[in-house]
Amino acid sequence: MGSVALKDIRKSYGAVEVLHGIDLDIADGEFTVLVGPSGCGKSTLLRSIAGLETISGGDIILDDTKINTLQPKERDIAMVFQNYALYPHMTVAKNMGFSLRLSKVDKDEIDRKVRAAAEILDLTPLLDRYPRQLSGGQRQRVAMGRAIVRDPKVFLFDEPLSNLDAKLRVQMRSEIKELHQRLKTTTIYVTHDQIEAMTMADKIVVMRGGHVEQIGSPLELYENPASVFVAGFIGSPSMNFVRASAGADGIEYADGHWLGRPAAAIAPGRAVIAGFRPEDMRLADTGLPARVALVEPTGAETQLVLRTGQDSLVMTTRERVTQKPGDLVHVVVSEGKLHCFDADTERSLAPGAAPA
Amino acid sequence: MNEQPRVLYWTMLSLIGLVIAVYILFPVFWLFLASFKTQAELAQLPINFWPQTPTLDAYAALFSDTHQKGQLLDWPRLIGNSFFIAVTSTIIVLIFGTFAGYAFARLQFPGRDLILGGLLISRMFQGAALLLPTYRLMSMIGLQDSLIGLVLLYSAFGLPFATWIIASSLREIPRELEESAMMDGASRLQSMVLVVLPLATPALITAAMWHFVGAWSEFAFASILLESNENKTVTIGLASFVELFTLEFQYVGAAATIVALPIMLVFFFGQRYFTRGLLAGAVKG
Incomplete structure (x- = not known):
């Protein structure tokens, strides 16, 4: 078992508060990703759960037990660090067995558990090597192996893939995900990469400036972002945002062109921020006029950069594009795909969206 | 092309290093050699650099009671x-x-x-x-x-x-x-x-x-x-x-x-x- 509940977690360094009351419930076995730009407090939150930082307020509850003041070693939580933090003077086997040795587990038992973990992670041939003799991906796996031999209640990952090259990152991403599906251990994973968050998480927690911006499954966040920040952060390429206003029959762009209908009625004349994803736009005979600035084919898709008024819009399409830079086109937003946000608070105006 | 200046550079550097090392180590080495000489040889002129009849007498004297001349420390x-x-x-x-x-x-x-x-x-x-x-x-x-x-x-x-x-x-x-x-x-x-x-x-x-x-x-x-x-x-x-x-x-x-x-x-x-x-x-x- 390993369910985690965070209640109003606060953390201050001197007079500076970096976590402003975080509430979060993580069910047993859930893969939760904390995501946000650097400085948003996600790593601090993770380290607080680990016990490496003391919190200034609130409660951390692991399986009905308050663990606020417990030492890291008493929490039954394992952590994989960004730079792996393998012990350089120990072999792979010794690295993985270190925690068991500390808890005075019988030698044969340690050996058996280390071998079992090495088997899962494909590390068996490397057990006698030292960390310096391993590649980045192998080191990453040893760091994971060190966590899984302990069979802890919770795994914590602190940006574990950021030191790997792009190709390896994708590979390790699926390995971690597979590992989780196999072990079903509660996992809290910190990253600044929204693609990692989207692909791995059961639940994503978007953080910004020490607050939780939105919590939800990857597709919930994608389809119903609660704010401009979340909408822009999740999804690649990012959502387009334009200044617009509510008209009698929907949302109108600054030049009066009709963009689409909002999910809930908005008082005519109200200024809003309209958002629409690149993949929810298509070329049409009528609609918002725009000039093609760039055409970027990526194979399966083509990305178009368009200019209209003051705005630059990105759209992607799977159709073959015959237009050239400089051509005038008309674009429309697919039915029901227009997101509206309050122009001042930047919170979503969709029904059911959490108020600011 | 610039191989020659480099060789010259390193040769010069090594030579200078060698001269400094000899300069510093010579007295030490001379003292070391002196420990294997007899008193007669040390008093002899012209000075011999290498011991003519190497002997461990001096070491023996330092470590033996019988050879202590009263003033020699233990x-x-x-x-x-x-x-x-x-x-x-x-x-x-x-x-x-x-x-x-x-x-x-x-x-x-x-x-x-x-x-x-x-x-x-x-x-x-x-x-x-x-x-x-x-x-x-x-x-x-x-x-x-x-x-x-x-x-x-x-x-x-x-x-x-x-x-x-x-x-x-x-x-x-x-x-x-x-x-x-x-x-x-x-x-x-x-x-x-x-x-x-x-x-x-x-x-x-x-x-x-x-x-x-x-x-x-x-x-x-x-x-x-x-x-x-x-x-x-x-x-x-x-x-x-x-x-x-x-x-x-x-x-x-x-x-x-x-x-x-x-x-x-x-x-x-x-x-x-x-x-x-x-x-x-x-x-x-």
């Missing part, structure tokens, strides 16, 4: 004293320096940087200025003419630098390693002993070498504090030759060789750690 005893002082104070410095260094490197406490800076400043006062105050202090607490007194004194003198070397090397060890050890179930002490210290070995060896050599060859404080013959150290023994044997230079050579031997051994076996330890923190990566 050399096995001197060597024993020096070893006792150097080894014991090295152990003390290493133990305290490690814990203090760890505290400076890892813990937050008020005045930390000030104290660490103060440690270095304390090194500037060493030397002649401290001789008399130290003598008075040691007499007052009854530790003059005592090996233990000298051990404590050398430890006090050696600790700041050892602490400083160890602290700066511990700072280079990523914090995550310790955090990782703590997540793995280690206490702070366990993470220090099992993870941090093995990685700080070069610094620990450097600090130990530095202190051992300093304590082994210290003369000024030993000479004013130690009075009785059975408490004297090798450096005092060497100095005593100046008055005793103006002509019997082979004894000086033999004693000097014996005194230099441990230092040479220490450097021979420790030099690869030594440069690493001293350079800790000098270069990133």
Whole structure:
């Protein structure tokens, strides 16, 4: 078992508060990703759960037990660090067995558990090597192996893939995900990469400036972002945002062109921020006029950069594009795909969206 | 194309190095050779560079009772004293320096940087200025003419630098390693002993070498504090030759060789750690 509940977690360094009351419930076995730009407090939150930082307020509850003041070693939580933090003077086997040795587990038992973990992670041939003799991906796996031999209640990952090259990152991403599906251990994973968050998480927690911006499954966040920040952060390429206003029959762009209908009625004349994803736009005979600035084919898709008024819009399409830079086109937003946000608070105006 | 200037450059550099080495080592080597000569040969003119009839008489004399001429100090005893002082104070410095260094490197406490800076400043006062105050202090607490007194004194003198070397090397060890050890179930002490210290070995060896050599060859404080013959150290023994044997230079050579031997051994076996330890923190990566 390993369910985690965070209640109003606060953390201050001197007079500076970096976590402003975080509430979060993580069910047993859930893969939760904390995501946000650097400085948003996600790593601090993770380290607080680990016990490496003391919190200034609130409660951390692991399986009905308050663990606020417990030492890291008493929490039954394992952590994989960004730079792996393998012990350089120990072999792979010794690295993985270190925690068991500390808890005075019988030698044969340690050996058996280390071998079992090495088997899962494909590390068996490397057990006698030292960390310096391993590649980045192998080191990453040893760091994971060190966590899984302990069979802890919770795994914590602190940006574990950021030191790997792009190709390896994708590979390790699926390995971690597979590992989780196999072990079903509660996992809290910190990253600044929204693609990692989207692909791995059961639940994503978007953080910004020490607050939780939105919590939800990857597709919930994608389809119903609660704010401009979340909408822009999740999804690649990012959502387009334009200044617009509510008209009698929907949302109108600054030049009066009709963009689409909002999910809930908005008082005519109200200024809003309209958002629409690149993949929810298509070329049409009528609609918002725009000039093609760039055409970027990526194979399966083509990305178009368009200019209209003051705005630059990105759209992607799977159709073959015959237009050239400089051509005038008309674009429309697919039915029901227009997101509206309050122009001042930047919170979503969709029904059911959490108020600011 | 530019191969030739490079070869020339390195040849010149090596030559200069060689000249400096010979210049420094020649007197040492000559003293070493003198220890194998007889007194007659030493008095002979013109001077022979190589011993004509190499003999170990001088060494035998230093180590035997029968050949003692009354005035010759008890050399096995001197060597024993020096070893006792150097080894014991090295152990003390290493133990305290490690814990203090760890505290400076890892813990937050008020005045930390000030104290660490103060440690270095304390090194500037060493030397002649401290001789008399130290003598008075040691007499007052009854530790003059005592090996233990000298051990404590050398430890006090050696600790700041050892602490400083160890602290700066511990700072280079990523914090995550310790955090990782703590997540793995280690206490702070366990993470220090099992993870941090093995990685700080070069610094620990450097600090130990530095202190051992300093304590082994210290003369000024030993000479004013130690009075009785059975408490004297090798450096005092060497100095005593100046008055005793103006002509019997082979004894000086033999004693000097014996005194230099441990230092040479220490450097021979420790030099690869030594440069690493001293350079800790000098270069990133």
